[in-house]
Amino acid sequence: MIDMVVPELGEFSLILALCLSVLLAIVPLVGASRGNVLWMNFARPLSKGMFLFTLFSFICLSWSFLYNDFSVAYVASNSNSALPWYYRMSAVWGGHEGSLLLWALILAAWTLAVAVKSRNLPQDIISRVLAVMGWISVGFYLFILFTSSPFERHLPAFPQEGADLNPLLQDFGLIVHPPMLYMGYVGFAVSFAFAIAALLSGRLDAAWARWSRPWTSVAWAFLTLGIALGSWWAYYELGWGGWWFWDPVENASLMPWLVGTALIHSLAVTEKRGVFKSWTVLLAIFAFSLSLLGTFLVRSGVLTSVHAFASDPERGLFILVMLAIVIGGSLLLYALRAGQMRSESSFGLLSRESLLLVNNVLLVVSCAMVLLGTIYPLIVDALGMGKLSVGPPYFNALFVPLGAILVVFMGIGVISRWKQMQLSMLVQQLWLPGVVALVLGVGSTWLFAAELKPWVTLGLVLAWWVVLSGLRDLYNRLRHRREKLAGLLKQTRSYYGMVLAHLGVAVLVVGVALVSIYSEQRDLRMQPGDSISFRDYTFIYDGNRHVEGPNYTSDQGQIRVLLNGEPYTEMHPEKRLYTARGNVMTEAAIDPGFTRDLYVALGEPLENGAWAVRVQYKPYVRWLWLGGLLMTFGGLLAASDPRYRKRRAMAAA
Amino acid sequence: MTPKRKQRLLIVMFIVVGVSVAVGLTLFALNQNINLFYSPTQIAAGEAPQDTRIRAGGMVVDGSVKRDPDSLFVQFDITDYDKTVTVEYTGILPDLFREGQGIVAQGSINEKGVLNAVEVLAKHDENYMPPEVAEALAKAGKMPQPEGQEFNK
Numbered sequence: 001m002i003d004m005v006v007p008e009l010g011e012f013s014l015i016l017a018l019c020l021s022v023l024l025a026i027v028p029l030v031g032a033s034r035g036n037v038l039w040m041n042f043a044r045p046l047s048k049g050m051f052l053f054t055l056f057s058f059i060c061l062s063w064s065f066l067y068n069d070f071s072v073a074y075v076a077s078n079s080n081s082a083l084p085w086y087y088r089m090s091a092v093w094g095g096h097e098g099s100l101l102l103w104a105l106i107l108a109a110w111t112l113a114v115a116v117k118s119r120n121l122p123q124d125i126i127s128r129v130l131a132v133m134g135w136i137s138v139g140f141y142l143f144i145l146f147t148s149s150p151f152e153r154h155l156p157a158f159p160q161e162g163a164d165l166n167p168l169l170q171d172f173g174l175i176v177h178p179p180m181l182y183m184g185y186v187g188f189a190v191s192f193a194f195a196i197a198a199l200l201s202g203r204l205d206a207a208w209a210r211w212s213r214p215w216t217s218v219a220w221a222f223l224t225l226g227i228a229l230g231s232w233w234a235y236y237e238l239g240w241g242g243w244w245f246w247d248p249v250e251n252a253s254l255m256p257w258l259v260g261t262a263l264i265h266s267l268a269v270t271e272k273r274g275v276f277k278s279w280t281v282l283l284a285i286f287a288f289s290l291s292l293l294g295t296f297l298v299r300s301g302v303l304t305s306v307h308a309f310a311s312d313p314e315r316g317l318f319i320l321v322m323l324a325i326v327i328g329g330s331l332l333l334y335a336l337r338a339g340q341m342r343s344e345s346s347f348g349l350l351s352r353e354s355l356l357l358v359n360n361v362l363l364v365v366s367c368a369m370v371l372l373g374t375i376y377p378l379i380v381d382a383l384g385m386g387k388l389s390v391g392p393p394y395f396n397a398l399f400v401p402l403g404a405i406l407v408v409f410m411g412i413g414v415i416s417r418w419k420q421m422q423l424s425m426l427v428q429q430l431w432l433p434g435v436v437a438l439v440l441g442v443g444s445t446w447l448f449a450a451e452l453k454p455w456v457t458l459g460l461v462l463a464w465w466v467v468l469s470g471l472r473d474l475y476n477r478l479r480h481r482r483e484k485l486a487g488l489l490k491q492t493r494s495y496y497g498m499v500l501a502h503l504g505v506a507v508l509v510v511g512v513a514l515v516s517i518y519s520e521q522r523d524l525r526m527q528p529g530d531s532i533s534f535r536d537y538t539f540i541y542d543g544n545r546h547v548e549g550p551n552y553t554s555d556q557g558q559i560r561v562l563l564n565g566e567p568y569t570e571m572h573p574e575k576r577l578y579t580a581r582g583n584v585m586t587e588a589a590i591d592p593g594f595t596r597d598l599y600v601a602l603g604e605p606l607e608n609g610a611w612a613v614r615v616q617y618k619p620y621v622r623w624l625w626l627g628g629l630l631m632t633f634g635g636l637l638a639a640s641d642p643r644y645r646k647r648r649a650m651a652a653a
Numbered sequence: 654m655t656p657k658r659k660q661r662l663l664i665v666m667f668i669v670v671g672v673s674v675a676v677g678l679t680l681f682a683l684n685q686n687i688n689l690f691y692s693p694t695q696i697a698a699g700e701a702p703q704d705t706r707i708r709a710g711g712m713v714v715d716g717s718v719k720r721d722p723d724s725l726f727v728q729f730d731i732t733d734y735d736k737t738v739t740v741e742y743t744g745i746l747p748d749l750f751r752e753g754q755g756i757v758a759q760g761s762i763n764e765k766g767v768l769n770a771v772e773v774l775a776k777h778d779e780n781y782m783p784p785e786v787a788e789a790l791a792k793a794g795k796m797p798q799p800e801g802q803e804f805n806k
Contacts, residue, residue, distance in 0.1 A: 239748070369679055376683060387690035387788070389708060394686035398679060523725055523744050584748045603725070603745035612725050612745050 003063075007072050010060025011151040014101075017053035017108070018141035020046050024111075024134030028127035032201070040127040047115035047130050050137060051108040058105045061150055062092050071158035074098060074150040080164035080580045082551035090175040091165040096315075097150035099178055103295075104140045106179070106186045111137065114190055114215070121211060128197035129190075136189050139322045147315045164551065164580030173233030181226030181253060185291040187219020188256060191263065192288035195281045196330060199337045206344070209271035209280065214639040216267060216284075217497070220260045221635030227253050228628025239586030239601045241521070241616045243624055246395040251374040252294030258367040259287045262360045264635075269356050273418060274344025276353075279360070281338070285330045290367070292323045297374070348420035355413040362406045369398045400455075407462045407509060410502060411469035415476070429476070433468035440464045449518065459513025466506040470499055497638025501631045508627025514620040521617075523603070527610040535617050537598065538562040539571075544611065552576045554587070557602050557611065561591070573613075575602045597621050688759060692792065696762060697736035703762050709738060710757040712790070718752060731756065733790050742770040749775040755787075 024046040031039025061074075065088045070076040078095045079088055093102040111133040118126050144150075168174075194212040198204045230253070235243045244250060263283040270280045296319040347353035373390045380388055415429050441461025445452055448460075477495075481487035520534055528543035542558040554576040561568045574587035588601040596619045603612025690708045691701040701707055711731035718729040725744055729752075730737045740758050750756060750773060760770035 240745075365675070372679060373683065376687075387708075388687045389690070390683060391686045391688055391706070394682050397682050397686070525723065525725055586748055601745075606720060607722055614745055 003067070006060050006063050007069065007151040007153065010057045010064075011145075011149060013053045013057040013060065014104075014141065014145060014149075014151075017050050017057065017104075018138065018145065020050040020053065021134050021137035021141055024050060025131055025138050026134075027131075028134075029131040029200075032124040032127045032131070035124075037123065040123050043127040043130040044115045047108075047111045047133070050134075051112040054101075054105050054108040058092070058101055061098060061101060062089060065089065065092050068162065070160065070162050071153050071155060072150070073152045073154045076154060076159050076162045078162070078165050080162040080551060082580065083162075083165060083170070084550055086175070087165060087170045091169070093178050094165050094169045094174065097144070097148045099182075100140070100144050100148055101150055102179065103182050103186065104137070104144060106182045107133070107137055107140060107189060110183075110186055110190050114193075118211070124201060125197055125203070125208075125211070128200050129193045132193035132196045133189060136193070136326075139325075143315075143318050143322070147318050161580070164578060167552070167576065167578040167581070167583050167585040168237060170578075171233065171237055173229060173237060177226060177229040177233050180222055180229055184219055184221075184223025184226050184260075185253075185256065185294065187215065187222055188260060188284075188287040188291050190215040190219060191260075191284045192330070195284035196333065199281060199330075199333050202337060202340055204277050204281065204341050206271050206274050209267050210644065212284070213264070213267045213271060214641075214644045216260070216264050217635045217639035220257070220264055221632045221639070223253070223257050223260060224628055224635065225632040227257060228625045228632070231628075232625050235621070236588055236590055239588050240614070241519075241588070241599045241601070241618060243515070243621065246373075246390075246392045248374050249294075249298050251370050251395075252290075252297045255367050255370055255374075256287050256290040256294060258363050258370070259283055259290055262363040262367075263287050265356050265359050269353055273347065273353060275347065276357070276360075277341045277343065278334075278338045281334060281341075283360075283364075285327070285334065289323065289327045289330075290371075292319065292326060295319055296323055345419070347418070350416075350423055350426070351420050352413065352416040352418045355409060355416050358409050359406065359413060362402055362409070366399060366402045366406075369402070370395065404458060404462060407466060407505065410505065411465045414469050414473045414498075414502065429472060430469065433465065433472050437461055437464035437468050440468075448514070453517055456513045456517050459509050463506040463509045463513075466502055466509075470502055474499075492643065493641040494638045494643065497634045497636075497641070499634070500637060501634030504627040504630030504632075504634060506627075507623050507630060511620050511623030511627060515618055515624065518619045519616065519621075522615045524613060524615070525606055525610050526613045527608065532615060534615075536564050537568070537617070538565070539600065539615050541611075541613065543609065547574070549576065551580060552578045552585075555602070555605070557589075557600070557613070559589070559600055559613075561598065571598070571600045573600045573602045575605075592622060594622060595620060690757075693731060693733045693736045693738040694792075696738045696766065696768070701762050703764060706759065706761055708757055708759050709740075709768055710755065711738070712755050713750070713752050715752045731758070733792075738766070738768055740768045740770050740773075742773055744773075746773055747775040755790075 024043065027046070028040050028043035031037070031042070061072075063069075064072045064075050065079050066085065068075070068079065068081045068088075070079075074095060074097045078098070079091045083091065091098075093099040111130060114126075114133065115130055118129075121129075191212055194208065194215065198208045227250075230250070231243045234245070235241060263280065266276050266280045266283055269276045296316065373394050376390055377388050380386060411433070412426065412430065415426065438461055441464045442452065442457055444464075445457045445460050449456070477491065478484050478487045481490075522532060522534065524532060526532070526541040528541060531538055531540040533539075538561070540560040540562070542560060544555045544557050547554040547556045554574045557571075557573045557575075559571045559573065561571060569591055571589035571591060573589040576585045576587055577583070578585060586601050586603075588599055590600075591598040596617060599614075599616035599618055601614045601616075603614060605611055688706050688708045689701075690710065693709065693711045695701060696709060701709070709731065711733045714730040714732050714737055717737075718727065720727050726741070727743070727746065728739060728741050730739050732738075740760075742758070742760075747756075754775055757774045758768060758770040759772040759774075760768050762768055
């Protein structure tokens with residue numbers, strides 16, 4: 001009998017989580033301001049309770065999906081009994097309501113992680129951090145319960161069968177992409193909470209930056225992974241082989257990433273040198289605000305995008321109000337407290353500090369530019385000046401040069417010294433990597449295509465520049481050591497994290513340059529027996545075969561591929577009809593490779609058994625995501641540096 | 654004015670000039686790359702500029718889709734139930750493209766008033782309608798009533 005009320009249990013559990021979050025938002029904060037240890041001590045148990053109740057609520061919803069309880073409206077519109085069990089599980093976050101519940105769960109999980117992993121932080125700081133997390137949680141629980149509860153029932157006449165999950169989302173990419181992305185988005189809530197706690201307590205010092213750093217790095221790593229996964233998913237699932245569309249929702253995830261990247265660099269300066277404090281706090285506030293703005297853009301349906309949900313304006317209004325409270329409140333607090341911040345040291349015009357400042361300025365400017373392009377249509381529409389959209393050329397025209405300058409400075413920044421350094425020394429160290437990068441860059445471009453296209457050459461030169469200046473830095477570190485190998489092992493995890501992440505940028509740049517310029521695509525009409533050749537490959541179309549899937553039927557194209565005339569492989573692109581919704585879906589066939597992908601997708605059936613077929617050759621496309629993975633590992637490695645734990649242990653002792 | 658103040662003023666002026674130049678260039682780039690949306694009624698009334706990249710949207714008229722037997726050329730009409738515009742496109746149409754579906758096309762209007770599309774967008778949600786199309790339909794007073802959520806299809 002108990003299983004009849006599982007959705008209600010889920011809802012009650014969520015209400016209890018809300019109650020706990022309200023307590024968490026108030027009690028420790030009051031305790032911290034009054035110095036009441038008992039009240040402050042409530043922070044950790046309340047965080048744990050909040051997590052447990054949210055988890056239980058999430059399990060209840062998953063249960064309803066697993067056992068096909070179509071009396072729950074959200075389950076009925078996003079699942080189907082013919083759906084395999086793993087897609088029924090991932091369907092939990094396949095729609096608006098459930099993905100918000102996932103968001104709340106991840107927020108609670110981060111809160112729990114902060115509560116458990118920060119044993120050695122001062123009591124008043126940790127209570128304030130957890131209280132701020134509590135405030136954010138209150139906002140999201142209210143949002144879910146009032147505007148988008150996933151537990152609402154269709155009673156008494158509920159459907160016998162569900163409307164099925166959107167076929168685009170029946171895919172491994174959907175299982176992993178949203179949780180990773182949310183881990184990143186929500187992770188910036190932790191950086192935000194640390195910043196607000198520091199402002200509240202007035203203790204903005206190097207210790208604060210050190211506490212905040214590993215959390216920010218982890219959040220950044222997850223966001224990077226989430227974006228990379230999203231790009232990969234779009235590439236193979238949408239059927240046209242694109243990996244970045246400057247779609248508003250992609251921009252919404254890119255903006256916090258850019259500011260977050262600025263933040264992890266700025267935190268490094270604050271920790272090591274005690275400067276940039278107010279700037280760092282501001283970045284932490286903006287990184288989280290942009291995460292919320294991203295949520296608003298996705299959830300309110302104000303923008304045309306592949307992610308647009310059919311949604312109601314009430315939700316958009318709620319998030320807009322929440323956004324106003326978060327930004328307004330935190331900036332007010334900032335304005336009141338920023339005056340008290342003092343730099344602990346100074347730095348010269350040419351120093352690592354000022355180079356990192358350049359990095360920050362470039363990243364923030366890129367973000368502002370993306371923001372402008374993303375919300376410009378909204379502003380124009382709100383002013384009643386017509387409907388418009390901003391095309392990819394705008395973003396490319398501004399983002400590519402800014403990115404190129406950023407990468408140039410990346411090479412210089414790695415070599416530079418803190419506090420003050422001589423230009424002559426910089427030149428003396430960098431001229432060789434610069435010249436070699438130029439030679440190797442031009443050489444590899446020529447080797448690749450026997451021609452020098454400006455953007456490709458620039459991309460490859462920049463990639464070599466990053467690698468070589470990194471090597472020069474490593475050489476500097478090992479020069480005075482007798483045992484080179486031992487010296488290598490002596491370097492910190494933070495250092496190797498940085499190296500990996502920067503290497504990721506170089507790999508990404510190579511991928512972007514080559515796949516943007518040298519991709520080839522043919523859209524053509526193919527009858528059985530037709531073939532097309534390009535590069536070294538010949539694609540022969542042998543007609544279609546009918547295939548039955550668990551919840552779809554499919555026309556599967558049979559395409560033989562020859563490499564230099566020899567049989568190479570067979571590819572089977574599909575056109576699927578998902579019967580529950582009557583949706584047609586393209587399932588591209590991809591032959592992946594380290595240096596190139598072959599990509600075949602079916603268009604639509606034409607007369608006389610012919611099909612529209614899209615054949616693509618994508619050089620180095622995997623390098624895009626490889627770069628993303630390297631950055632992710634870099635971030636995680638840097639965050640795992642034992643230094644963060646050791647110092648804390650010392651502080652406690 | 655003390656030399657220190659003078660120096661500060663100079664820095665401030667540099668920043669102001671720098672920011673203005675940056676903003677100016679950005680807005681210029683933005684203006685070069687915006688695509689205005691026009692409804693079929695506006696296009697029929699000649700409001701849309703010729704040979705400029707625009708976006709147009711509406712419902713695909715039933716029975717208007719004509720394909721060339723030898724290539725991927727396709728021609729169809731879109732309507733806001735007041736006026737219709739012919740769209741020509743060569744390439745692969747999106748999965749959800751079908752007659753009666755709301756779509757957005759990007760391209761330019763030629764001298765015959767035909768939209769030469771370079772991109773046709775249909776969204777991957779059958780209940781979803783691009784906001785521009787919905788508004789154009791509402792303006793023409795032809796917004797189809799939603800059927801409500803359907804199950805057991």
